[in-house]
Amino acid sequence: MSRFDRYMLSQLMVLFGFFSFVLVSIYWINQAVRLFDRLIGDGQSAFVFLEFTALTLPNVIRLVLPMAVFAASVYVTNRLSNESELVVMQATGFSPWRLARPVAFYGLIVGVLMSLLTHVLVPISMDQMKQRENEISRNITAKLLTEGTFLHPADGITFYIREIAQDGALNDVFLSDRRDAERSLTYTASQAFLINDDGVVKLVMLDGMAQSHERDGNRLFTTKFTDFAYDISALLGTATPDAQHLRHRTTLSMVGQLQETAAATGETLGRVTEELHFRINQAFLCVAAALIGFSTLLLGQFSRFGVWRQIVAALVLLVVVKLVEGIVTDAVRSSADLWPLVYAPTVTGVAMSSVMLAWAGRPRRRRRTEAVA
Template identity: 50%
Template sequence: MARFDGYVLRQLLVLLSFFLLVLVGVLWISRSVSLFDKLIGGGQSALVFLEFTALSLPTLIRTVMPMATFGAAVYATNRLSRDSEMTVMLATGASPLRLGRPVLYFGLVAAMMMAVLTTYLRPASIQKLELRQAEVSRDVTAQLLNEGSFMHPASGVTFYIGKIDTDGTLNDVFLSDRRDPAYPITYTGARAFLVRDEARINLVMVQGMALRFDAKGNTLSTTVFDDFSYDISAMAAGRADLARNIRGIPTLELISPAARVQIRDENGYSDGQIAEELHERLAWILICIATPLVGYATLMLGGFSRFGLWPQVLGAFAILLVLEALRGFATPIVTERPQMWWVLYMPSLAGLILAALFLRLAGRPMRLLLHRDRVAA
């Protein structure tokens, strides 16, 4: 039996790797298109895109891990049943509960992987991603070096470059500053240069014109200049979010009562939001044990059929959808009532109880119980 456990466990781990690769790839492609357009279109390099992609991988893996464990358990059980391997083991006297031991081991391995992801890797990656996004948003130079399109580096500011020469000269520059509605200003220049002065970034325009509109007096003043310096470093001011993203706060801080008070006071998060984030991370660990057991136990309810175990597969998938829906309903409850944090664990516990019940029925089918009752009568 130990060799059988190792054989099944190896199959489950291989299938888990396959399903993770497929599901993460699908999600990554769907999300990377918009991210690529946003970063590359904003003047960032491909290395920045790869860095942002790598930092988003822990979140993607965490999202698909329960589905991957479920898919691996269902596929492996169906294949063992189709190849009559499960039938042979049952004929030797092994119960469905005993044959489910490698599935339990598999769930524990997946739970350990999820524990590392949800308690450490994902918060650390989100925290790093927030810092890099703030740095990119402050990189006004990279945002402006994009010819042939209207850009908005800050609210109320529109910038356009007709052409960029190989030496960095900007041609046909247009800059509209509407941050002060009472006095909007428009600048045009035949050429311009970006000049850095320590922490400041200046746009030096040559042979241009400035148009200033006075909304109160309804007048327009025009100024022609040979060269003009405009400080654009102020466009990046105040763009960084001072509040910490609760998803990126380390787990140890969420556990510590003193740190929770500080998080609540400095970032404005409620006790319900903090409790929901902490216990959701822990609930993700338990769900990785419940989903493969539910998939295995549901398929063990089926007997021999030339059509296979597809009714049981569909039933297992329906149970998975119900468990996911229950998890979605639990989140707002905990956010509103932090003392009911235990609700987040109920879908996982319900899945474990359901798996135990199905294995009990699979080991002692109802028709045998009814036959025994008839004989006793």
């Protein structure tokens, strides 16, 4: 690798790190706000919130990497062009294809990072987060044992505890069940306990009253009780024994086992095939995005108005690549034999970059000057 290649590659990697940090921060904060409302609102601790935000980070990085690759490529190319560094290199005999070599290396390096994310880190983190969600859904303490707050653990259910004693007793309990449209139940008790009976969680209420209101006839029935057991297992949530989600499986577990993966996840063979090749293609898309940003700006000449036209053109080309990706995805999901179409977006992006590089390296016509007598 020549000195110019190392210089340009270092500029690209530095700006890529900057844009990645900015974009990841924006996306991550957006995810963190929603997680904060959901977890803290359900009574979870700050540690659980930090754990979930950390588990969402690999997927957030995967989403922003192509945008960061493109942004860094455009920015570095524009800066080198404005400082006439690219002009000097072209004057020494460097063709557009030769100038694009460090950009291709840059795209490949980011593609390796993308492969690590899509094949390993993202599936593992998503699967771990799903397991933690199932554990939290069964966490009685987080769902119900909150003092002085009206909780809604399920639709139509309202639960309130005035105080939790040191011995685990729940003082002054209120429970409203309005899941039945024709009949609503309300329970109040001076004291209650949570009991786990062979996996069935029951709320045992002492010295209380049950009120049943029936809409038919608008009648209210009141019953006082000394002790009463209420099954709340359905409110706490149970583990989901359904099939593992396709995106929670690593690529290594899918290669050569497409039929088994489809049966285990409940997906079609086309959907599994598309997911496998989609992960592989993400790395090549990083190369295409870097080349599109570089080659498009290489066509522009100096202008006082800047290179906004070339930047807009590069964005339009990226939109074209994403449109091709959306079109071929449905086709591959309907027929697994069409899996080569998954790589059509990358081929399209590289082809457009090649055309622009060839156009930038074409012999330019020189204007003829007329001799003035």
